[in-house]
Amino acid sequence: MDTSSYDPSAFPAFAVTVDLVVLTVRPPALEVLLLKRPEAPAKGTWALPGGFVKPDQDLVEAAEFKLADKTGVVVDRAHLEQLQTFGSPKRDPRMRIVSVAYLAMVADPMAPELGNATWTPVDDVDRKALAFDHAEILATGIERARSKLEYTTLGTSFCSPEFTIAELRSVYEAAWGTTLDAANFHRKVLATDGFVEPTGRTESSGPGRPARTYTAGDADALHPAIVRPA
Amino acid sequence: MDTSSYDPSAFPAFAVTVDLVVLTVRPPALEVLLLKRPEAPAKGTWALPGGFVKPDQDLVEAAEFKLADKTGVVVDRAHLEQLQTFGSPKRDPRMRIVSVAYLAMVADPMAPELGNATWTPVDDVDRKALAFDHAEILATGIERARSKLEYTTLGTSFCSPEFTIAELRSVYEAAWGTTLDAANFHRKVLATDGFVEPTGRTESSGPGRPARTYTAGDADALHPAIVRPA
DNA sequence: TGCAATTATGGTCACTACGACAAGAACTAT
DNA sequence: ATAGTTCTTGTCGTAGTGACCATAATTGCA
Incomplete structure (x- = not known):
């Protein structure tokens, strides 16, 4: 030394x-x-x-x-x-x-x-x-955020305090630049313990059936992950 | 400002x-x-x-x-x-x-x-x-390494230039402090394109059937990941 | 020489997770 | 009322996984 x-x-x-x-x-x-x-x-x-x-x-x-x-x-x-x-x-x-x-x-x-x-x-x-x-710093940050959406619950930090599954889905779609199947996304989010907690309330904006609202759960990691489409 | x-x-x-x-x-x-x-x-x-x-x-x-x-x-x-x-x-x-x-x-x-x-x-x-x-720095590094073994091919950087699947498996077992099913690990490694490349040679150390040897492939990410047991 | 132990590799099977898609529920707009 | 929209639930075929069994090919010992 x-x-x-x-x-x-x-x-x-x-x-x-x-x-x-x-x-x-x-x-x-x-x-x-x-x-x-x-x-x-x-x-x-x-x-x-x-x-x-x-x-x-x-x-x-x-x-x-x-x-x-x-x-x-x-x-x-x-x-x-x-x-x-x-x-x-x-x-x-x-x-x-x-x-x-x-x-x-x-x-x-x-x-x-x-x-x-x-x-x-x-x-x-x-x-x-x-x-x-x-x-370069920005590119690193974007990639980190995109990848963390896959295996953490951080998508909820882009949402309002009380949000719908569709709002959460729009976060993923915006961040990844893709579209996701609404039905499958719904199923996956609800199947993951601690991702979102139901409020018992619903919210209606525009046409269509009103959506149930949720708050962020206390889980940090997603098992299994929501995999980014190729 | x-x-x-x-x-x-x-x-x-x-x-x-x-x-x-x-x-x-x-x-x-x-x-x-x-x-x-x-x-x-x-x-x-x-x-x-x-x-x-x-x-x-x-x-x-x-x-x-x-x-x-x-x-x-x-x-x-x-x-x-x-x-x-x-x-x-x-x-x-x-x-x-x-x-x-x-x-x-x-x-x-x-x-x-x-x-x-x-x-x-x-x-x-x-x-x-x-x-x-x-x-604290060490703990951060260990967790990073353990987690990168799951979704990258970095396990090969712990191996000799020419290695067997068993050697690669021992890397995962040592790093994670677990035992892994040899047959299933074998199947998963070979199923992932670019993880390892066969050399055509075999290697025998101790008793048991000689193992084929491999070199590191050119892939970086693992799809699907090798998930750490709970 | 032959047999037991050991390790590598391949295969089966039930189960889970997934994507694609269909269908019903509940609302808005005309 | 009817059409259009979105939310939500369900179905089905496929892929990946863990548990486990079977076979192959060697070493070491009797």
Whole structure:
């Protein structure tokens, strides 16, 4: 072992930031929260929300703070998990920045535009040329979210507090860009213990038979999984 | 947005390290590479291999370097992936350190002890009281490895270049701490395209019918998965 | 030499989960 | 009333699984 690497006075100094991939579902699209950068570098281009971590701030706290700041979302009603850390020496032109990316999944906030923030369908992001390596971070976040829908109950965190099976299905369809058989989806969701809990109430919007409503159950994992179609 | 957070001269300085969870399988145990710390802090206790990232070094490069350093493992023959980043303000007594943890899966290196490094069965680690938050990092790595065996072909990276189905099965059994039905495991592995490729050769060790040997296939994902028994 | 033990590999069978689809239930709109 | 829409339940053929049995091909020992 190299002794020098443990000399506290001689370690290389890095800046540490958090960047957030905040996803929501507004049928029929999976959408991401983007900010128009108001200053240099990359002024005027689109970027993920984020910022420097304070000296005494935990990483997750920094992410929670940024999330509340940009969306007004109560953290309790959202899912937030660490995504991946990006630390290429070239990723920021100014200095060596290591960014810990977080993935947030929130229910439709119904506040489309606030300040210079905007929800954008993820399929339209290509045209927006994101700043830095944010396109890569976003791609990682989208794939993580799509894959977690398969084997966890996190789909419910995209839904209203009280929702119908059809609303949950529209989450899967939007996120995966597919259509799912309503009858089979219904059967699978109800067959999984702890996925959803019936409220006893029903809800009617538009034509068709009114749907029973449910709340999120207390299970985290899905056994068996809801497999993404090929 | 707070303008001050983008002033390059006023960002908080962090130290960034990589820590490695290096796993191997030596039937019947899943084992991890531990180092006895030769100096303060936590001198004399066991810890995961790791070290500071150099100013112009990519995170993966730093991890690859440390892996080669400690194990002599050729990186091509091993699997290395980013695990999770740990950055609690309290995790190191000296200063604010953010550690990017990596998970490495290597075939049995046959070199049990080199210097102050040692392979330890993961079930015996509790008794060794790891330094800092390394117990948490290790637990995260073990769970990641166990779960990736289910839905990826990474089990082969714990095997010799040419291996038998039984050797692959012993990997799963060691990692999961279970026994698996040999016949059913055999059927499932061969039913998955790209998991293993037959060599046409056989290998005999000890009594019993000689087993055909295989090399790792080019598939990454397992469809359907090999589900861990409850 | 021959037999027992051992491991590899192949096969059967009942059960579960699934996709495709049909059909009934309960509403809205005209 | 009737058509259209959506929710919900049911049916059926197929694929995957675990438990288990059978056979193949070797080693080790009497």
